[in-house]
Amino acid sequence: APAEEEPPVETIKIGLVTDVGGRGDRSFNDSALRGLETWAGKVKYVKGGGYEAITDAEFDASIPEDLKDRNIQPLGVSAKVLESKDKKDYIPNIASLVEQEKCDLVIGVGFMLAGAIGESAVKYPDTKFMLIDAPPVDEDGNMIDPPNVVGYLFNEHECGFLVGAIAAYATEAGKVGYIGGMPIPPVLRYEAGYRAGLKTIDPSIEIIGQYTGSFTEPALGKSAAESQISQGCDVLFHAAGATGNGMFQSICERGAPYWGIGVDVDMGLDENLCPARTLTSSLKHVDYATYLAIKSVVEDTFHSGLIIMTLKDGGVGYAPDHVADALTQDQIDKVEHLREMMIDGVFEVPTDPPDVDNWTPPTDF
Amino acid sequence: MKDVLKRIVFGKREKYWWMNALVPLISILLAFIVGAIFIKITGRSPVVAYKLLFGASGLFPGPYWKSHFAEMLLSSSMYIATGLGFAIAAKGGLFNIGAEGHFIVGGIAAAYLGYAKPFAGLPKFIHLPLIIVGVMLAGGIWGAIAGYLKAKRGIHEVITTIMLNWIALYLIEAWLVIGPMEAAVETGISGTPYISLSAKLPKILPPTRLNISIIIILAVTFLIWYLFYKTTFGYEIRTMGHTLMFGMEAPKAAGINVERRTIQTMFIAGAVAALGGAFMVLGVLFQYPPIFEGGYGFDGIAVALIGQNEPLGVILAGILIGALRTGATTVQLAHIPKTFPSIIEGFTVGFIALQMLIRYWIMKLIQGRKKSVQTEMGGGAK
Amino acid sequence: MKALEVKGIVKQFPGVLANDNINLSINKGEIYAIVGENGAGKSTLMKIIYGLYTPTSGEIFVFDKKVDIKTPYDAIGLKIGMVHQEFMLIPRFTVTQNIVLGDEPSKGIVFDYKKALNEVEELSEKFGLKVDPAEKVANLPVGIQQRVEILKILRRGAEILIFDEPTAVLTPEETEDLFKTLMKLKKNGKTIIFISHKLKEVIAIADRIAVLRRGKLQGIVERGKTSEVELARMVVGRDVVLKIPKAEAKVGGTVVSIRDLTVKSKRGIIGLKEVSFDVCAGEIVGIAGVEGNGQAELVNALIGFTRPIKGTIAFDGEEIRVITPFNIRKKGMAYIPKDRKMRGLVLPFRSRENIIMGQHTLYPFSKNGVLNNIEIDKFTTKKLEEFDVRPRDIHTRARNLSGGNQQKLILAKEMSMEHKFLLASQPTRGLDIGAMEFVYHKLIEEKERGMAILLISLELSEIMGLSDRILVLYNGEIVGETTPDKTTEEELGLMMLGLKKQKRVAQ
């Protein structure tokens, strides 16, 4: 296997530019960083910056259940990370990674960088680029396909669908909540999938959906959660970044029978949130995508173009967390079956919430 | 910078006029010293930090200087815009916290006029000016609302500008951008459609991104200076600046239409601050993204204050902050958080606020007598 | 025994030597007057004694002890109290709160307002200074406000009381009350320092009079050893004609005509009731009345600060529906406000900037909206000379002008403005006799040039001397109309107090 061979003599440099969320957003920025630093680099970020190597134990622990079988090995690359304070920073950040740091691959995290990556790719044809959540676009917003850029999209609606189904089984009140940050495409795909999943299992389930208007206001997330709970919801799902922490806050304060569902990363593993009452998390494996892109560079199998990460190739999924405690084996099997069906393309999940209403859910599962 | 222009107009009046230039410089210097201490305390190397910071600030020649320089001016033009937004209102005795709102209103207006059919596709020399005018109108009106409520209803502009900031944010980002103005999302990239070629600000320093925004804002700043110190309109606004906050009625009694001027002042303030947002959209992003995250509005207040609310001062302060922010991202390479420069910005403003103390020190240096210091202040204070 | 002695006091302001080696010694129990031109340095000297200014050099002795007064707190400790040229009152507070502030009766930390009310009650009984302790100061006319000031310092057991131009803002009645009070205080052995421009008063009440000029002590005269004329000469340095030159009115057409004007006062009560009168070109109409009888309301309505609830104001025969200062001034009205600081000047502005306020839009000061600084400076230099504003420097900030000079600046501004109608509300407040004389001549001149002038004043002598017609305001109504030759100050006084009405000449 490629992992066995020695890392190349002069290490490959991978640059990464976060979006304004930055390191520690506990969401896709962190996820991408895991793919780069923890997995590909086998190091961890330490106080005052800089890295230190991690043990194999830590390394294995960092790999989520549903990716265990995908043979993730250190790639011996060195990481250069630049955070962005402002949208204006993307291009200069990429520039200094390419020009000053001479990185082989530059990763842009988040669709906000679509333009920046697009432009830079044209400007620096000898450097490879990876873009998460969007295809590269040019100055006029037209999709472009330069030979040195690979873009990764994720079917959030698929994992949203699965956690929706799980929520449907888990709820006793027959009432569930959804908290969104701002209605931007990925968030909308999550909502659509979630609603679809619920509808598939039990159309009669009531959904209270609220948008807080911010990805960065836990206090608002908590108000929303409290409001939903006081209206009788017992399972809450959020796609609201930091705002969602507020949701877990109130779940934690109330404990059983309330369940929270995480987003993007496996929040059931996050000591800082509410592991005890995290039913599951709808996983969006930015980390894995990042890892794959780096790997392709290391192994020189890099292909430009647009890659859509689906259930099938482990791009999205759901975390086991407490599913086993909340659902019967039979129900779990049903969820798994739905998963299979989706992978086999038996049915499509809508990507826009309004479409869910006149979408006919699958029946035989 | 305080009173520099007053002196240009009235001839050298204050005895120690040079102080007004010296004090801000000393403030900045002190800020950098304190900043260095702060880095040291948190266990990092000030030398490295400043090397990187200034190396990439675009202020001094060095590797990649050209692009840094361009980036610096790009940010500066936006900071100057929002800075003026605050300074203009302040000159009229109004406390405008609304630059943030005006900024994004300018952004959305620029985006719309940039892509919407009737306008898009016009020849550049028509389209671009048209957008600029439209943007200033939009921002101006948003500002004038606060002015109107102040003038006609006596509602404190601080409240209205704060509230209007949020209203603008939500109406734009939770309605327009995801509704009427949403782009066809086939690319998966949301936000408004991209602006047409004819709407983009011409670049002036290829291969960098530097565009005419800096020229536009410098021109505007000059006009503002002229307005304030050379015209009756500006004269009237300044009479308000010294009286409005203290409930004095002299200008009104003299037949100055204070109400109208209040509205107009806020209009101009809004219009200029809105330019900042337009620069962002027309020169950097080329669309209004789903989440704009300005922050330029609030930094604008700092810029105005470092520049002592004087047009020339605002320009210099804008360039300083622009440089700091440009150098900011590179300091990360020394593992110093990107926000470090805003600490320095904070210290600078702090020392500006302490200028009485600094003046006192300087005075002591020249003739160690406290009395004379105080009389100097008594005589020359604003 | 000496109550207060100052030796070699010098106060140097940037560019101005306000006090130049002044020596005074004031006996216990005497009323000591200080007179002098505007800008002579009177207030400055007082502020030094009260610890508000630090002298550049010089010493102060209180009751024969050398003292070093750094703050008013020290002054209070030395039993010195001061009633300032501008009152030091808090309009939003009640009379009582104002008086007890700084030394409040209390139960523990709690402010004992009841007790305070009683204390003030007693205090005003004891010194015969009637006030309503529970009333907000904002609602008080100046006369009463001054009482509050006096009570304030008396409560602090002041032995030496300084009054900076106390009568400048008072009506004759109020002035008399004040003098009664002063005599009473004198009997109780208090020492009183008293600044005024009204030499008649000074001669009437002071035991000794010190004359300041250009910051120097000009001389000290004993009671009765001088005449008004002589004193005037000492003050101004030349002979002053105190008699106002009489000029026959060549009355022209009506300029302003007011019909059943009814206006609410600041306090929401009707302050002016159905007042009607005309002012014609070439005449001076004087409004006599005790302050607080509607003058403020009349002024505010005319200049457009408050909208009348009833009645009309016509200018040049054309009725103006909504009056704003803006449009009324366009029509050709000039306005000399009673309150310099609030309505007259922009304090941080320089003379050159202040003097054009209101006419800055006119040629030659500006042309299509652009200011012409050369013209402005020329004009300012000329006017400062003409109106004798000191210092002459066109760049002095109004804030740093003495009270009187601020007033002169306003006069210069308003009178040089293109106008048909001049509304003068107490135009000579705080002026020295020299300046006063000058203003009188100016007004007569204006009138002869065919201006219509409405003169509101508390000075009966002023009203009698200048007016061609006199209207008496009492309690918001015109209770009489007469002419100087048909009446006497006594009669006017009675009318002002509402004790005597007089048939009005039909309009």
Add this chain to the structure above:
Amino acid sequence: MNSNIPFLNASIAQALDYTAPILFAALGGVMSENAGVVNIALEGMMRFAAFFGVWGSFVSGNAWVGLLWGVGIGIVLGALHAYITVKWAGDQIISGVAINVMAMGMITYLLESVFKTTGYSPPVAYFGAPASKIHLAFLKGIPILGAFAELTILIWFALILVVVLHFVLYHTVLGLRIRAVGENPHAAETLGVNVFKIKWFAVISGSVLAAFGGLALSLGTLSSFTNSMAMGKGFIGLAAMIFGKWTPFGALGAILIFAGAQVLQLFMQGTATGFAKLIPLGFYLSLPYMLTIGALIGVVGKAVGPASDGVPYKKES
């Protein structure tokens, strides 16, 4: 109907929870501005305190220690603001902005240095934990009053403070002097009131109150520090103070309107059906802010602050 009572109470409780931080900030403003010192640093002070509170609680594992740390930084910042604006008669706006800007930079910097992340601190001991809440079981189920059955101590403190502050300002000697200094410092001084002492006191205690605002956020509503948590709350507090005409109860009223609208807005979103579904999200979200302006236009109208609010006090020379 009865089934709605728990929901009603819960909603009120939320509104109160949302109110507390802003209320503290507003009260802080009331305190220092009545003494004539404008404090637009409320925002920054909240942010500082929110962080230091969490930090203190983190190192000690005890929320009360966190509280002390927060109050401590409040005192420091207040002293700084006072030193600049009172001792050196510096411009109050500039000083305030300085603190705000520093808060932006420094806290992110410290967050990174202390917790190795630019996003969030780990959760710490806090006052919102069910155990540490004030339980008044007997109120449960009673309409409206039920909302007070389970509140954090900080919320109670905020509400009580309104009364206390009102008493101090309008019924004590200190209060009289504070307001006098805010109205006309020169008059106060000529009566021997120590203007500087009063201002120092008011500014520092004011910023301590603002600090509590930050604490109510990071140790009351939440149990950790989030880099962007106080965003804008301090300014809302400032607005509320002016809205409330510089009085404690006025501020409370203003904030209740605002917080009420906030909760209502979320509720309406969640349950929107039929036509309401067509109303764009933006209008729901901006409802509280529009309502505030509306209230000002309709009901409250002109507000006039202390006469010498914001005017640097210099002794004449």
